Amino acid sequence: MAIVGAGPAGLTCAYFLAKMGYKTTVYEAQPLGGGMLGIAVPEFRLPRYVIEEEIDYIKNCGVDILYDSPIDATHTVNDLLSEGFRAVFIAPGAQASMRTGIPGEEEELAGVYYGLKFLTDVRTGADIRLQGKVIVIGGGNVAIDAARTALRVGAGDVQIFYRRTREEMPAWEKDIEEALEEGIVLNLHWAPKRILHHNGKVTGMEFVQSQTKYDDDGRARLSVDDKTVQRVDAEAVIISIGQAPDVSFLSRDSQIERSLWGSLEVNANTLATNIPGIFSGGDFITGPSTVIQAIASGRRAAIAINKYIHGDASRVEIIDEKTAMPSEAGLALEDETAKDQARVDVDLEKPEDRVKDFREVEKGYAQNDEAHREAKRCLRCDLERERREL
Numbered sequence: 001m002a003i004v005g006a007g008p009a010g011l012t013c014a015y016f017l018a019k020m021g022y023k024t025t026v027y028e029a030q031p032l033g034g035g036m037l038g039i040a041v042p043e044f045r046l047p048r049y050v051i052e053e054e055i056d057y058i059k060n061c062g063v064d065i066l067y068d069s070p071i072d073a074t075h076t077v078n079d080l081l082s083e084g085f086r087a088v089f090i091a092p093g094a095q096a097s098m099r100t101g102i103p104g105e106e107e108e109l110a111g112v113y114y115g116l117k118f119l120t121d122v123r124t125g126a127d128i129r130l131q132g133k134v135i136v137i138g139g140g141n142v143a144i145d146a147a148r149t150a151l152r153v154g155a156g157d158v159q160i161f162y163r164r165t166r167e168e169m170p171a172w173e174k175d176i177e178e179a180l181e182e183g184i185v186l187n188l189h190w191a192p193k194r195i196l197h198h199n200g201k202v203t204g205m206e207f208v209q210s211q212t213k214y215d216d217d218g219r220a221r222l223s224v225d226d227k228t229v230q231r232v233d234a235e236a237v238i239i240s241i242g243q244a245p246d247v248s249f250l251s252r253d254s255q256i257e258r259s260l261w262g263s264l265e266v267n268a269n270t271l272a273t274n275i276p277g278i279f280s281g282g283d284f285i286t287g288p289s290t291v292i293q294a295i296a297s298g299r300r301a302a303i304a305i306n307k308y309i310h311g312d313a314s315r316v317e318i319i320d321e322k323t324a325m326p327s328e329a330g331l332a333l334e335d336e337t338a339k340d341q342a343r344v345d346v347d348l349e350k351p352e353d354r355v356k357d358f359r360e361v362e363k364g365y366a367q368n369d370e371a372h373r374e375a376k377r378c379l380r381c382d383l384e385r386e387r388r389e390l
């Protein structure tokens with residue numbers, strides 16, 4: 001089996017295939033694995049050693065990972081099939097940064113960065129230093145991570161500008177909260193209008209006021225008020241308005257059917273493409289999503305590939321074992337869920353200390369009793385449902 005991409009989707013698929021007894025090789029373009037977790041999510045949220053431990057475990061299950069080995073026009077997915085691989089899972093993620101299309105963006109200005117590339121460069125050791133005022137555009141995980149990283153590489157004042165409400169921001173609330181604690185300022189309802197520049201260098205941005213409006217059929221659209229304009233000075237601008245899949249590396253595999261929105265067309269149940277033996281999943285198919293969705297997709301693909309090899313055309317069924325628990329099993333509701341127990345808060349480094357470097361922000365459960373309390377919390381969500389139904 002061949003896998004394209006050592007991100008959460010690819011590694012999970014490789015892991016399950018290896019457990020089923022297949023010889024599995026992962027082709028990874030970068031010199032290190034983990035996908036976005038390894039090259040973009042900052043060290044202060046996810047230290048490298050955690051990813052290394054997971055990858056070592058997967059390798060010990062018999063998976064071969066070939067680094068610096070992109071699948072591209074010189075070594076295609078078709079080539080993999082000709083080389084004897086019986087199935088291929090394509091999971092290269094959503095690597096292309098979306099552009100705003102506003103004036104100034106085309107100028108290749110010094111001081112303009114794209115969130116994903118900025119994070120990847122910093123995480124992989126590029127010497128990037130910022131200073132003064134930095135504007136970050138966007139409201140997703142990448143924007144928040146870019147803003148927090150900007151502080152750690154020297155920015156004095158970081159301001160995030162987002163077009164909609166805080167509730168509409170796709171970033172996790174916990175991370176937004178931590179960013180605010182670190183002194184990052186959130187400006188809501190401002191859409192980017194133009195990048196201001198002088199002598200090839202960014203000097204600031206212009207924003208117009210914006211808000212979400214709903215059509216009669218309930219569809220959300222962004223409404224901007226061109227007359228309410230705000231100018232903000234800045235030494236750098238980080239554009240983080242989203243990522244998209246990039247299918248250009250598949251140029252010579254043109255018989256694989258593309259989807260209308262620029263990815264591949266796959267069967268939603270089996271993740272099979274139109275070419276027998278070629279499957280695809282993760283962010284590459286869904287667009288930017290979450291780690292757990294990518295992992296689920298990798299597992300689904302492994303099950304589908306195993307069925308394909310055995311000529312089994314039935315659907316992939318993944319049974320949710322939690323909700324499959326029989327109610328007559330005499331479950332000890334009182335013992336486990338007598339009272340709601342909130343998650344035990346994890347200690348964090350102090351905001352003023354954590355912006356000084358890339359050390360992990362979460363300190364974990366320092367004391368045994370905290371760890372025990374958290375470990376004893378009931379995660380039997382099916383019991384919650386039964387309790388409500390009683």
Ligand SMILES: Cc1cc2nc3c(=O)[nH]c(=O)nc-3n(C[C@H](O)[C@H](O)[C@H](O)COP(=O)(O)OP(=O)(O)OC[C@H]3O[C@@H](n4cnc5c(N)ncnc54)[C@H](O)[C@@H]3O)c2cc1C
Nearest residue numbers: 005007008009029035036071092093282283289290291294
């Ligand atoms: C900054 C940031 C913060 C995030 N924070 C969170 C979070 O807090 N929680 C959460 O759940 N999710 C978060 N996400 C999203 C999460 O990381 C992704 O949803 C997940 O990594 C997608 O997994 P994937 O395997 O589909 O793709 P990816 O993780 O993108 O992995 C794809 C892999 O394929 C490789 N590749 C690409 N092209 C080729 C090629 N041609 N040949 C060989 N290899 C190739 C890439 O180098 C990469 O290693 C975040 C993402 C980013 C960028």
